[in-house]
Amino acid sequence: MRVTVDRDRCQGHALCVLNAPALFDLDEIDSHAYVLADPVPGELAGSARSAVENCPEQAIAVAD
Amino acid sequence: MTAETVTPPHFCAAHLLGSWDEHHPQRAFIELAGQNAPNRPDGTLVVARREEMTEFLRHPAVHATDGVNYHMGAQRPLIPLDLDGEAHRKYRKLLDPLFTPKRVARLEATIRARTNALIDVFADNGKAELMLGLCAPLPAHIFIDLLGLPTDDLPIFLEFKEAVVRPQGATVDEQQANMLAAGERTYDYLARVLDERRAGPPRDDLIGGFLTVEMDGGRLTDQEIIDICYLLVIAGLDTVTCSLSCMIAWFAEHPAERRRVLAGPELLGKAIEELMRYESPVPLGHRWVTEDIEVHGRHFPAGSKVEVVWAAANVDPDTFPDPLTVDFDRPHNAHVGFAAGPHRCLGSNLARLELRVALEEFHRRIPEYKITPGEDVVYTNYGVRAAIHLPITFPAG
Numbered sequence: 001m002r003v004t005v006d007r008d009r010c011q012g013h014a015l016c017v018l019n020a021p022a023l024f025d026l027d028e029i030d031s032h033a034y035v036l037a038d039p040v041p042g043e044l045a046g047s048a049r050s051a052v053e054n055c056p057e058q059a060i061a062v063a064d
Numbered sequence: 065m066t067a068e069t070v071t072p073p074h075f076c077a078a079h080l081l082g083s084w085d086e087h088h089p090q091r092a093f094i095e096l097a098g099q100n101a102p103n104r105p106d107g108t109l110v111v112a113r114r115e116e117m118t119e120f121l122r123h124p125a126v127h128a129t130d131g132v133n134y135h136m137g138a139q140r141p142l143i144p145l146d147l148d149g150e151a152h153r154k155y156r157k158l159l160d161p162l163f164t165p166k167r168v169a170r171l172e173a174t175i176r177a178r179t180n181a182l183i184d185v186f187a188d189n190g191k192a193e194l195m196l197g198l199c200a201p202l203p204a205h206i207f208i209d210l211l212g213l214p215t216d217d218l219p220i221f222l223e224f225k226e227a228v229v230r231p232q233g234a235t236v237d238e239q240q241a242n243m244l245a246a247g248e249r250t251y252d253y254l255a256r257v258l259d260e261r262r263a264g265p266p267r268d269d270l271i272g273g274f275l276t277v278e279m280d281g282g283r284l285t286d287q288e289i290i291d292i293c294y295l296l297v298i299a300g301l302d303t304v305t306c307s308l309s310c311m312i313a314w315f316a317e318h319p320a321e322r323r324r325v326l327a328g329p330e331l332l333g334k335a336i337e338e339l340m341r342y343e344s345p346v347p348l349g350h351r352w353v354t355e356d357i358e359v360h361g362r363h364f365p366a367g368s369k370v371e372v373v374w375a376a377a378n379v380d381p382d383t384f385p386d387p388l389t390v391d392f393d394r395p396h397n398a399h400v401g402f403a404a405g406p407h408r409c410l411g412s413n414l415a416r417l418e419l420r421v422a423l424e425e426f427h428r429r430i431p432e433y434k435i436t437p438g439e440d441v442v443y444t445n446y447g448v449r450a451a452i453h454l455p456i457t458f459p460a461g
Contacts (some may be wrong), residue, residue, distance in 0.1 A: 009122065011404065011405065011406060011408045012160050012164075012408070013402065013404075013408055013412065014164060014165050014412075014413055015337075017165060018165060018333065018416075026164050026165075026166075028161060029157070029161075030157055030160070031156075031157075031160035031161055031164055050395070053395060053396040053397075053398065054337075054396070054397055054398050055398055056118070056398045056399065056400055056402075056404045056408070057118060057122070057404060057405075058118055058398070
């Protein structure tokens with residue numbers, strides 16, 4: 001599974017970081033999210049999907 | 065002055081519906097979210113659907129102000145709330161890093177200590193009124209610490225905040241005049257604080273940071289710092305106060321859900337997100353459209369003022385199945401309780417931390433409580449939703 005953050009849509013809510021700290025962090029310069037682990041390790045697939053479903057900006061996408 | 069009677073102010077399109085209920089406004093918000101292209105009787109367009117909202121808010125022609133009137137009694141654009149485009153991005157780039165989850169985490173011990181000091185005052189009484197006892201003073205204390213304002217000034221700026229957020233007056237004109245007067249006092253106060261800080265030694269707090277930070281190769285001017293602090297003082301205090309009061313009131317009336325969180329503290333983060341969705345303490349915001357645009361097949365003409373109702377989007381059944389059920393395990397909870405788009409709440413992660421720590425400590429000290437028999441929780445929904453009278457009873461000691 002691959003996970004991506006659309007940095008144009010991302011507004012830095014940080015919910016992905018709170019929900020899936022192993023997969024996302026915030027950029028120290030612009031506070032937008034970036035992906036820590038791509039491809040997504042199998043055991044984190046559920047976390048990746050949860051990040052997609054809880055992003056207020058619909059900025060995160062996963063693809064198998 | 066013209067006398068335009070206000071009885072009561074219809075602050076939101078949902079407030080005009082027959083289903084409106086101060087205690088449980090969620091049904092009226094669901095009705096609003098179900099309307100096709102809603103607008104108010106005066107023609108103000110209303111965005112209430114969750115799907116439409118994300119796209120509307122991120123449209124570059126959707127601005128935060130009309131360029132003439134500013135939020136919360138301000139005379140100049142509040143930074144960054146009243147700015148758009150590049151000017152807005154420039155200040156957010158400066159401010160966002162100060163409010164990330166990692167940066168605010170360093171305040172956790174202070175928040176915990178302040179919460180306990182407030183609970184100490186009533187813990188042995190067996191009853192308390194939590195708006196005055198906990199919800200109002202806690203965020204105020206945290207903000208004073210964060211900004212580096214003198215603790216003795218607490219009553220002064222609580223008064224500013226109250227006068228700006230809930231201006232007194234029998235008419236809209238009177239309310240506006242009182243709000244502007246309170247805004248004037250806030251500017252004077254902040255200008256005095258900055259003079260004192262420039263004269264004194266550097267300190268490690270937000271104002272200290274604003275005095276030394278560089279943006280575009282130069283320092284911030286006093287006016288810029290004042291326009292940032294004005295927004296932080298007014299917006300940062302009331303919203304956490306109101307959110308915390310709604311959440312404790314909800315837990316008081318839902319003992320089974322409260323006990324679930326007591327038994328599984330890791331649930332609390334999700335519970336807070338779900339209650340932010342359900343209670344939507346900040347019910348709406350306004351936006352201005354600068355050119356003719358189409359969003360989700362709906363036309364917004366240039367010059368329109370638009371009422372964006374976060375509280376309606378948060379109970380939109382198309383996005384949140386069974387929206388009236390508070391479900392801590394809701395798998396899809398992309399709520400807009402902290403707004404969305406470029407102006408999403410700057411302090412959302414500080415708010416989350418304050419809410420989590422306050423609820424953890426309150427529940428650790430007082431796990432069993434209920435609304436005092438014979439008394440009622442009193443809610444206000446005007447401006448920000450809050451349990452403004454929150455009387456609880458609990459086993460003493």
